[in-house]
Amino acid sequence: MDLEARGLGVISRMMGIDGISHLPVEQLPAIPLGLLRRNATRLHAVCRYRRGVRKKEGVAPSDVRCIDVHPYALTDEWSRYADFLLYHEYLHALGLSNHGREFRELESLWPDTEARSMGERFGMHLRERSAKWLWVCPSCGNRHPRARRGNGRYRCRDCKVVLEDHENT
Numbered sequence: 001m002d003l004e005a006r007g008l009g010v011i012s013r014m015m016g017i018d019g020i021s022h023l024p025v026e027q028l029p030a031i032p033l034g035l036l037r038r039n040a041t042r043l044h045a046v047c048r049y050r051r052g053v054r055k056k057e058g059v060a061p062s063d064v065r066c067i068d069v070h071p072y073a074l075t076d077e078w079s080r081y082a083d084f085l086l087y088h089e090y091l092h093a094l095g096l097s098n099h100g101r102e103f104r105e106l107e108s109l110w111p112d113t114e115a116r117s118m119g120e121r122f123g124m125h126l127r128e129r130s131a132k133w134l135w136v137c138p139s140c141g142n143r144h145p146r147a148r149r150g151n152g153r154y155r156c157r158d159c160k161v162v163l164e165d166h167e168n169t
Contacts, residue, residue, distance in 0.1 A: 003033045003074065007067075010086040019109045023094045027061040031093055033086075034068045041126045044119065045069045045085040047092040055097035064093045072126065080115040081122055128168070135163040 001009075011028050014020060036043055046068050049055065053063045067089045073082040087110050096103040110116055124145075128134075131145030137156035149165045156163055 001079070003035070003069065006074070006079075006082060007031075007033050007086055010083050010090065013083075013111070014087065014090065017109050017111075020091075020094070020106055024061060025090075025094070028090050028093060031061055031064050031090075032066045034066050036068045036070045038071055039130060040070060041130050042123070043070070044073060044081075044122060044126075045089050047089040059093070059095045059097050061093050067093065070122075070126070072129070073122065078118070078122060078125075080112055081118040084110055084112060084115040084118070131168045134166045134168050136166050137161055138164055 014025050048065045049063055050065045069082060069085055073085055088107060091103060091106055128145045133146045133149050135144040135146055135150045135154060137159055139159040139161045142156055150163050152162050154163050155161060
C-alpha cells in the first residue's frame with residue numbers, strides 16, 4: 001500500500017474515534033506525506049510545520065508543511081506501527097504540538113494497542129540495521145549495536161564482563 005492510501009486509511013479510522021470528533025480531522029487529507037532518509041535511526045516520523053509557524057500560538061492542519069515517515073515502517077512487518085505513527089503525527093497537525101497529558105490521552109484512543117507499543121522494537125531494528133559492530137557480552141549474551149568497535153574499552157552493564165566486538169553482517 002502506498003503512503004497516500006495509508007494516510008487516507010488512517011484518517012478514515014480517525015473519523016470513527018469519538019474522542020477526537022471535536023478536532024478538524026476532515027482537513028488532514030490536504031497535508032502532503034513524505035519519507036525520512038533511510039539512514040535515520042532515532043526519528044520514526046515527524047510533523048514539519050511551515051516556516052514562521054509558532055506552535056505556542058496554536059497550530060492547525062494548514063500550518064503543516066508535510067508529515068514524513070521512515071521508509072522501513074512502510075514494510076509489511078511494520079505496517080501497523082506505520083499507521084500508529086501517522087495517527088501520532090496527525091494529532092500534532094491538529095494542534096497538539098507537545099506530548100502533554102491531553103496529547104497522550106488522545107494518542108491512547110488508537111484502537112491497535114499492540115501497534116502503540118512497537119516503537120522500542122522498531123528503534124532497535126533501525127539501530128541493528130545501521131550498526132557496523134555488535135558489542136556482545138560473552139557471559140549473558142546482551143547485544144549492543146554500535147557504529148565503532150569497542151576494542152575492550154566497555155563492560156556489560158549487568159555482568160561487568162568486557163564486551164566482545166563482532167562484525168554485524
